Amino acid sequence: MANGDAKHEQLDGVRADLTDTELTTQQGVRVDHTDDSLQAGERGPTLLEDFHFREKVTHFDHERIPERVVHARGAGAYGHFQPYDGWLGEHTVAKFLTDPNVRTPLFVRFSTVAGSRGSADTVRDVRGFATKFYTEQGNYDLVGNNFPVFFIQDGIKFPDFVHAVKPEPHNEIPQAASAHDTFWDFVSLQPETLHTVMWLMSDRAIPRSYRMMQGFGVHTFRLVNAQGKGTFVKFHWTPVLGSHSLVWDECQKIAGADADFNRRDLWDAIEAGQFPEWELGVQLVDETDEFAFDFDLLDATKIIPEEQVPVRPVGKMVLDRNPDNFFAETEQIAFHTANVVPGIDFTNDPLLQARNFSYLDTQLIRLGGPNFAQIPINRPVAEVSTNQRDGYGQQRIHRGGTSYTPNSLSGGCPAIGDSEVFRHYQTRVDGDKIRKRSESFTDHYSQPTLFWNSMATWEKDHIVEAFRFELGKVGHRHVRERVVAELDHVDHDLAVAVAHGIGVDPPAGGTENHGRSSPALSLANSRTDSIATRKVAVLVADGVDATEVEQIRRGLSERGATAEVLGASHDGRARGADGSEVNIDVAARTAMSVVYDGVIVPGGSESARTLAADGHAVHFVAEAYKHHKPVAASDEGLEVLRRAGISTDGEGADPGVVLAANTGGALPDQFVEQFAAALGKHREWDRDTASTPA
Ligand code: HDE
Numbered sequence: 303m304a305n306g307d308a309k310h311e312q313l314d315g316v317r318a319d320l321t322d323t324e325l326t327t328q329q330g331v332r333v334d335h336t337d338d339s340l341q342a343g344e345r346g347p348t349l350l351e352d353f354h355f356r357e358k359v360t361h362f363d364h365e366r367i368p369e370r371v372v373h374a375r376g377a378g379a380y381g382h383f384q385p386y387d388g389w390l391g392e393h394t395v396a397k398f399l400t401d402p403n404v405r406t407p408l409f410v411r412f413s414t415v416a417g418s419r420g421s422a423d424t425v426r427d428v429r430g431f432a433t434k435f436y437t438e439q440g441n442y443d444l445v446g447n448n449f450p451v452f453f454i455q456d457g458i459k460f461p462d463f464v465h466a467v468k469p470e471p472h473n474e475i476p477q478a479a480s481a482h483d484t485f486w487d488f489v490s491l492q493p494e495t496l497h498t499v500m501w502l503m504s505d506r507a508i509p510r511s512y513r514m515m516q517g518f519g520v521h522t523f524r525l526v527n528a529q530g531k532g533t534f535v536k537f538h539w540t541p542v543l544g545s546h547s548l549v550w551d552e553c554q555k556i557a558g559a560d561a562d563f564n565r566r567d568l569w570d571a572i573e574a575g576q577f578p579e580w581e582l583g584v585q586l587v588d589e590t591d592e593f594a595f596d597f598d599l600l601d602a603t604k605i606i607p608e609e610q611v612p613v614r615p616v617g618k619m620v621l622d623r624n625p626d627n628f629f630a631e632t633e634q635i636a637f638h639t640a641n642v643v644p645g646i647d648f649t650n651d652p653l654l655q656a657r658n659f660s661y662l663d664t665q666l667i668r669l670g671g672p673n674f675a676q677i678p679i680n681r682p683v684a685e686v687s688t689n690q691r692d693g694y695g696q697q698r699i700h701r702g703g704t705s706y707t708p709n710s711l712s713g714g715c716p717a718i719g720d721s722e723v724f725r726h727y728q729t730r731v732d733g734d735k736i737r738k739r740s741e742s743f744t745d746h747y748s749q750p751t752l753f754w755n756s757m758a759t760w761e762k763d764h765i766v767e768a769f770r771f772e773l774g775k776v777g778h779r780h781v782r783e784r785v786v787a788e789l790d791h792v793d794h795d796l797a798v799a800v801a802h803g804i805g806v807d808p809p810a811g812g813t814e815n816h817g818r819s820s821p822a823l824s825l826a827n828s829r830t831d832s833i834a835t836r837k838v839a840v841l842v843a844d845g846v847d848a849t850e851v852e853q854i855r856r857g858l859s860e861r862g863a864t865a866e867v868l869g870a871s872h873d874g875r876a877r878g879a880d881g882s883e884v885n886i887d888v889a890a891r892t893a894m895s896v897v898y899d900g901v902i903v904p905g906g907s908e909s910a911r912t913l914a915a916d917g918h919a920v921h922f923v924a925e926a927y928k929h930h931k932p933v934a935a936s937d938e939g940l941e942v943l944r945r946a947g948i949s950t951d952g953e954g955a956d957p958g959v960v961l962a963a964n965t966g967g968a969l970p971d972q973f974v975e976q977f978a979a980a981l982g983k984h985r986e987w988d989r990d991t992a993s994t995p996a
Contacts, residue, residue, distance in 0.1 A: 308683040309380070309407035309436045310623075316678045317626060327357055367633070368668050369419045372464055373430045375478070376413030377512070377565035378632040379572055379624055383408055383435060383582065385617035393533045393586060394525035395722075396645030398437040399616060408435045409679065410621060411635055412512040412568065416467050417478025422557035423564035424548060425478040426507045426768065428498075431517035431539060432637045433619070436683045439722055443641040444537055445661070448509065449501040450518035452602045455494050455743050457656015463488065463495070481775040490784035493746040496792060497603050500750045503768035504761060505547035505825055510899075510984075511567045513578035513835070514546040521654040522599040524647040525586070526727050534587040534599055534649065536606055538613050542579040544829035546984045550768060552896045552929045559894045569624055576835045576862075577622045583613035597749070598742035602653040604749055608822035631679045636665040647727040671695055687716040747813060750792040755819040758826035760987035766796065770803030782806050826987075833981045834862035839898040839926075841890065841919055841942070842869045845908025848878030850936055850969050854902055857974030863981065865902075868893055868922075879906045891918065895926040900981050905937030905965060913942045920945045925996035927959075930989050932980035934960035936969055947994060958986030 326332050333354050340352035348355065370376075383398065384405045391400035398406040413430035414423065429448040434441055454463050465471075466488035467480050476482050480502065489495045501507065509515040517539030524532045548556070556563045571578055585606050587599065597604040625631035638661035639654060648654055665674050671694030674680060689705045704712040757765065769789070773782050783806050790797035790812030801808040821827050840854055855865045869876045869886035876884040895901055901923055903913065913919040924946035927933050935943045940950045940961060949955055960977045962969055980986065 307407065309409075312681065312683055313678055327354055328361075367670065370413075370668065371664060372415050373413040373432075374419045375417045375421050375423070376411045376430065376632060377568050378409055378411035378635065379568060379578075379621040380407065380409050381577075381619055381621035381623070382406060383433075383617055383619045386615060389614075390525070390584070390616055391527075393527050393531075393535075394645035395528050396437075396442070396525070396643055397439055397722075398435055398442070398643070399582075399645070402617075404438065406435050406437050407683065408433055408619065409631070409635060410434075410619075411632060411637070412564070414478065416480065420561075421478035422561040424508060424553040424556040426480060426502065426550070426553070426772075427478065428502065428507065429509060429512065429515060431512075431515070433517075434635060434637060434641075434680075435643075437643055438684055439643040440684045440724075441641045441680075441682045442643045442646060443637045443639065444519055445637045445639050445657070446517045446519045446537065446539070448515045448517055449498060449506060450516075450520060450536070450538075450605045451498045451501065451749075452520055452653060453495045453498045454492070454653065455601055455603055456652040456739065457654075457660065458652075459492070460653075460656060460660070463492075476775075481772040483776050483778050483781060486773060486776045486785055487778070487781050490781055490788060493788055493791075494603050494743075496746055496750045496788060497753065500753045500765070500792070503765045503772070504753075504757070505549075505764050506545075507768075508548045508550060508553045509564070510546040510548050511543075511571075512564050513568065513571060514541050514543050516540055516545050517580065521602050521651045522587075522649050523654075524649055524727055525584075526645055526647050526725075530725070530728065532589055532647070532727050532729075534589065534592070536585040538583040538585070539580040539619070540583060540613070542581065543832060543834060544984075545825055546828065547825060549929050549985070550764070550771065555894060555896045555925075560897055563897065568621075571835055572621060572624050574835075577620050579621075580619045582616045582619060584616055585611045585613055587611060597745060598740065600649055600651040600740075601743045602651055603743075603746070605820075605823075607752070607820040609820055630677075634669065634674075634677050635679045636661075636669060636674050636677075638662055638665070642724070644722055644724045673697065689716065747791045748816060751813075751815055752818055752820055753823055754793045754796055755815065755817065756821060756823040758824050758987070761824060761826065762796075766799045766803070769796075769800040773800065773804045776804075779806070787812075830983045832862070833858070833899075833978050836863040836899040836981050837897070838863060838865050838977075838981070839888075839893065839895065839901045839922070840865050840867045841901065841903050841913055841922065842867055842876050842884055842886070842906075843909040843912035843916075844870075844877045845879050845912070846876055846884055846906040847904050847909070847937070847967060848880055848882045848884050849967055850904040850906075850965070851878075851884050853969045854904065854974060858978070861974075861978050863899075863978070866898070876909070879908065890922075893922075895922045895931070896929065898926065898931070899984075900932040900934070900977065901926040902933075902977065903935040903939035903942045905935075905939050907938045910938035910941050913939075914945050921996055923948070924994055927989075928991045928994040928996045930958065930985035930987055930991065932958045932960065932977055932983075932986065934962075934973070934977045936962040936965050936973065946996075956986060956989050958983075958989060 324332050339348045339355040341348055382405050385399055385402050387402050388400050411432045414427045416427055431448055432445045434443050467485045469475055470484050489499055519537030522534050525535045526532050640658040673693045673695045676697040691705045702712050776782050782804050786797050786801045786806050790809040793815050794811050798808040858865045866887040868888045868890040872889035874886045878884050927948050943950050958980045962973045
């Protein structure tokens with residue numbers, strides 16, 4: 303397969319394994335001691351002569367680099383991309399998108415936006431989804447997000463927007479949260495933010511997993527074919543596992559229980575060989591249709607509804623390898639929207655144009671100079687041959703006496719090539735020099751309304767709750783009022799519902815809702831037929847029915863999910879009712895239900911009695927139920943559910959509650975089957991959990 307492992311072969315040259323080595327200085331001198339500094343006598347001062355001490359501490363003093371000004375918190379992995387076939391060749395000369403025999407190595411970095419490097423994963427935020435393709439024609443970076451739209455239309459507003467959402471400058475509070483006055487002040491004064499704010503208040507902003515979220519290039523880009531003809535394009539990543547989200551209460555708890563929740567999930571899945579996959583799709587618009595829409599294709603606050611222009615599949619990405627070193631790879635990777643290859647070009651989207659300046663600029667401060675493209679993770683697999691020389695951290699030893707073009711002294715090299723070169727898309731540009739937003743960018747309400755109309759009832763409920771939570775934290779009443787007034791232009795019912803929750807008078811009635819919707823926008827329409835990689839907690843204590851535990855383990859594993867047995871001590875054993883031993887995977891006291899997708903309490907009278915009397919276990923079950931997760935129990939285990947306030951009488955039980963009574967020691971086949979079906983649905987959203995005490 304062409305190119306598939308080219309990046310790893312390249313990186314193998316710099317991967318360092320220190321097994322079976324002896325400690326040296328950076329100069330390769332072996333040291334005899336590293337625990338005490340060189341001193342003038344016992345209890346005496348440290349000597350300047352101690353080069354080992356000075357080198358060690360100096361290096362330490364310089365170990366930190368500036369975190370990314372946005373997207374500081376992230377996690378990454380290697381993988382590859384391969385097109386299914388060559389159909390896109392009609393529109394682009396980009397080989398990695400059109401030659402099914404080319405498998406392109408890549409690195410993806412997922413991120414949150416607002417928080418610092420050490421902030422929690424499960425905050426309400428946009429997620430970055432940045433992919434660096436190491437193609438044979440040079441690096442191509444698709445620096446996208448998990449929302450298809452952005453908060454602002456022109457990059458000159460980016461510093462304002464980011465200053466508003468980041469912690470407030472006087473006290474640096476709150477961390478990684480938009481629920482504060484400055485963010486909502488900005489939103490209320492800048493209606494172009496509204497569409498993305500709707501996404502931000504939706505469950506899209508709290509993904510269950512990086513592996514279960516979509517990615518979008520956001521801007522309209524341009525594909526260019528061999529004839530130089532352009533076609534507008536929007537890029538989409540669709541996760542094979544479907545798109546699924548957490549619930550807000552759960553997110554806040556996970557932020558404490560496992561701040562690395564999404565990062566760990568990505569890492570663990572890859573280590574377990576459950577390689578995450580996405581399909582790359584494109585929406586194409588012929589240049590002759592540039593003005594066929596009721597919005598401007600150059601406006602990054604707009605989507606092209608999928609019902610209007612379908613997403614056509616191009617190929618598949620698989621992530622199959624974790625980095626060896628977080629800093630060297632995930633931290634030092636440098637994305638740039640202007641890293642394009644022949645066949646992909648820009649449009650005049652003013653947000654994209656600004657990004658094309660910003661990303662290169664930011665790497666210069668973050669990575670310390672102009673040679674960051676030579677850092678191993680950033681190096682292309684394509685040959686690099688430039689006349690650029692010197693600068694901090696120059697890694698190459700360029701031979702020869704010329705570093706300019708034209709030259710005759712080096713035979714004119716590096717020479718200008720004539721095949722597979724990047725040729726900028728040619729177009730006529732004509733206009734007055736003006737500082738003015740295009741009139742075609744002025745409709746800020748139709749698409750937020752489209753988004754709202756497309757939501758399932760439970761999604762709408764979550765959006766209202768999110769607005770109430772966020773605005774509930776806003777101290778300035780007039781800011782809350784202004785946001786509600788803006789929402790009234792999106793949908794009157796939404797504005798009224800939000801107003802009721804935040805102590806603001808409901809608005810009089812705004813713009814009439816246009817009534818259009820786009821089903822593709824709803825998470826309710828994502829796939830629900832797979833439980834692959836889902837994690838289920840099985841609560842046990844001494845006296846548990848060991849046969850049932852085994853049946854649950856096997857049944858879930860056959861369907862691609864994992865059962866983790868929670869008991870008294872990690873790596874310990876519980877005694878089965880029949881005297882056999884049951885392995886414990888996780889110490890129950892260290893675990894919270896929020897990091898699982900569902901919970902099962904098997905039978906066994908002694909085990910069930912212990913669990914029913916254990917507040918932690920009862921809370922565990924109640925909390926899973928509250929978060930709409932599938933909950934199951936058999937025989938005496940039902941008592942634990944009842945203690946958690948869950949109805950177990952056949953009629954009263956809801957569809958996400960799976961029960962097996964009088965099993966006589968073995969679970970009926972349909973038990974795991976029904977549980978798996980509920981797990982596949984992800985959550986039982988219609989369950990009313992308002993009174994669940996958790
Ligand atoms: Fe970024 N953005 N951005 N952004 N962005 C950065 O680049 C910027 C925007 C996105 O994992 C920075 O290397 C401007 C849209 C991702 O390393 C910086 C504007 C989208 C990442 C920057 C935008 C993104 C960044 C910070 C408005 C979705 C993380 C560190 C004109 C399509 C990449 C860095 C990674 C990172 C600037 C808007 C996505 C400062 C000026 C729209 C995924 O250059």
